[in-house]
Amino acid sequence: MQTIGILGGGQLARMLALAGAPLGLRFLVVDSAEDACAGQVAPLLRTDWRDFDRLGEFAARVDVATFDFENVPAETAHWLTEHVPVFPNPRALAISQDRLAEKTLFREIGLDTPxxxxxxxxxxxxxxxxxxxxxxxxxxxxxxxxxxxxxxxxxxxxxxxxxxxxxxxxxxxxxFVPFERELSVIAVRSREGEFRTYPLTQNWHADGILAASLAPAPHAEALAPVAYAHARRIAEELDYVGVFALELFVRDGELLGNEMAPRVHNSGHWTIEGAPASQFENHLRAVLGLPLGDSGALDIHVMLNWIGELPDPLPILAEPRAHWHDYGKSARAGRKVGHATVCARSAVEMRERLTRIGKALGREAQVAPVLAALTSD
Amino acid sequence: MQTIGILGGGQLARMLALAGAPLGLRFLVVDSAEDACAGQVAPLLRTDWRDFDRLGEFAARVDVATFDFENVPAETAHWLTEHVPVFPNPRALAISQDRLAEKTLFREIGLDTPxxxxxxxxxxxxxxxxxxxxxxxxxxxxxxxxxxxxxxxxxxxxxxxxxxxxxxxxxxxxxFVPFERELSVIAVRSREGEFRTYPLTQNWHADGILAASLAPAPHAEALAPVAYAHARRIAEELDYVGVFALELFVRDGELLGNEMAPRVHNSGHWTIEGAPASQFENHLRAVLGLPLGDSGALDIHVMLNWIGELPDPLPILAEPRAHWHDYGKSARAGRKVGHATVCARSAVEMRERLTRIGKALGREAQVAPVLAALTSD
Structure with a gap:
């Protein structure tokens, strides 16, 4: 029975632990906050990022360490690599922590940027x-x-x-790029070098925070293989292990690299219900060197983010193939407190579901751009 | 934030807790064993079924109580109902604990028995x-x-x-009934009286223990509505709240009642991946009085039980749409230690997957009857 250590105890760590339990994995989460929400589903060790005594205890208790939170100090990540296998590696983490190094890398591997x-x-x-x-x-x-x-x-x-x-x-x-669409690739590379991508996802932000995602992104047949090839080059260049997200803009029909996130990502939450192996399961498989799971989309999937506070859950619970995700966090302005994923076999069915949900929750504005993307031919 | 108390801390409690986390629920599990496997994913209170001080502490900490294990003493179940809402109710529990009362009830509601x-x-x-x-x-x-x-x-x-x-x-x-097939209905009734069934499941046992399940059961179009109607009558007669399984034999094309289990059931484990709302999620919704979730089958699903010890996980992890479930229990003869669920869009695809898995694991005998059921026209 292996134990996975996770640096950071937010909703990403929580969903990693929930995905890992059926694989027979145990978890140990470290966070500075006593009420970190992953602590509701896995043991939590409270520590500061520079308390190397506590981090030593953490390293001794886990077989492999990974991240819920990419802004762990580089010094901490480096220190840990001397005590336990850490994925992704500190160089990958450092580059994706630095917008300048990240964009420079994008250009180097042939991905244009603003x-x-x-x-x-x-x-x-x-x-x-x-x-x-x-x-x-x-x-x-x-x-x-x-x-x-x-x-x-x-x-x-x-x-x-x-x-x-x-x-x-x-x-x-x-x-400032007047882009037509925002897309993301959720990609995963294992310790064995196996590489997979989930279908391209289209994203919409509000006030700088992800509001909704749609997967597979419609009308992206030509862009998808290009995006996957960029993600693969980045993963191989960084010797990356685990899941990462590559965020892209589409301008004049061409892809531009915006940023990458060296972890499971909000725009991949739809994979919990929408892919045979979710981004959380595949991240765990990757860092353990297990075969990667099927990352295809089963149907059409829309993720709606709940920011600040949760809406009434009943319209989601009552809707066929809609899934509620409450992160167990207290309400706070700008905080990601949960999401819902809606699945459907056809665009028509999805439009009906989203229309009902938007109306019942008074969130027509949140679903409107997704509806528009589902109707455009 | 509500807390669900579960009497018994085995794999059913574990899967209830994993299903409940996204709903924002917290859990408290009671069990006499310190290493009860649900304790890996939820707080565990160790107690004897007749330690009413500890059970009082349990009752005070939970909003509603339910069962992982139906053989809790009737006295304990009755005592608890005076301190906290308990579902299913003690009468339903008592009847389904007693094979004589159970079969008598089946006959009363019009379901024939051996x-x-x-x-x-x-x-x-x-x-x-x-x-x-x-x-x-x-x-x-x-x-x-x-x-x-x-x-x-x-x-x-x-x-x-x-x-x-x-x-x-x-x-x-x-x-002793020389039956042609074994089927089960997984049914759920909520505190509000809402009732749903999952599609009929066909089951195969080995040495008295469930070995494999296939859902939806093939060639069951005529039997299914009859089976669902029996389940509904039983639920209404018992004022049942939560998920239960009704196990049936088919003899000469007619249904016979074998037994019922007043809880989530091994033959419903396929619903984790195979239905929009799993039996675990719907049990929680039912006992909380929430709207029930969609209980349709998304595709074709086969559950393979792991008894005694886990096989090599790699052939399952490497197979598209196959899902590994390790309960975190130690190996022991006759013990249910895990299962796998395989999903497919067609019988042809399922046969290919099961054939590969059976061969890779040396478990051709376990998959053989399922393959036969998938090929018969």
């Missing part, structure tokens, strides 16, 4: 804006997620405000 | 055998499962041996 430039000072920001062009987005190189650590510049007049907003942190200025 | 007679003494057994006819099976009225507490009589010469084997416990003698 124009970008590094920014380490106010003056460099001004020069970068001339190079990249307005509008543009200034983002901290590290610790950004869900739209945090970002500032949008409409013109050179915004340089001072932007530089101040980000507190002078090492940053990257990116051209 | 001939049977109560047996409380050696002489009564001799008379019962004359009435029922040989061959026949003597079974204890209580505490029998997986072929335990049974003795098969070929003739009157076996009366003494049979009476001795069962230790003089109150028993029932049942005619």
């Amino acid at each position: 124009a970008f430039a590094p920014v380490n000072s106010r003056d460099e920001l001004a020069r970068a804006l001339e190079h990249v062009g307005a509008p543009a987005i200034l983002k901290t190189r590290r610790l950004g997620y869900d739209g945090k650590g970002q500032f949008r510049l409409k013109s050179a007049a915004d340089v001072d405000a932007a530089w101040e907003a980000l507190g002078g942190a090492p940053s990257i200025l990116e051209a | 001939a049977f007679a109560p047996v409380n003494s050696r002489d009564e057994l001799a008379r019962a055998l004359e009435h029922v006819g040989a061959p026949a099976i003597l079974k204890t009225r209580r505490l029998g499962y997986d072929g335990k507490g049974q003795f098969r009589l070929k003739s009157a010469a076996d009366v003494d041996a049979a009476w001795e084997a069962l230790g003089g416990a109150p028993s029932i003698l049942e005619a």
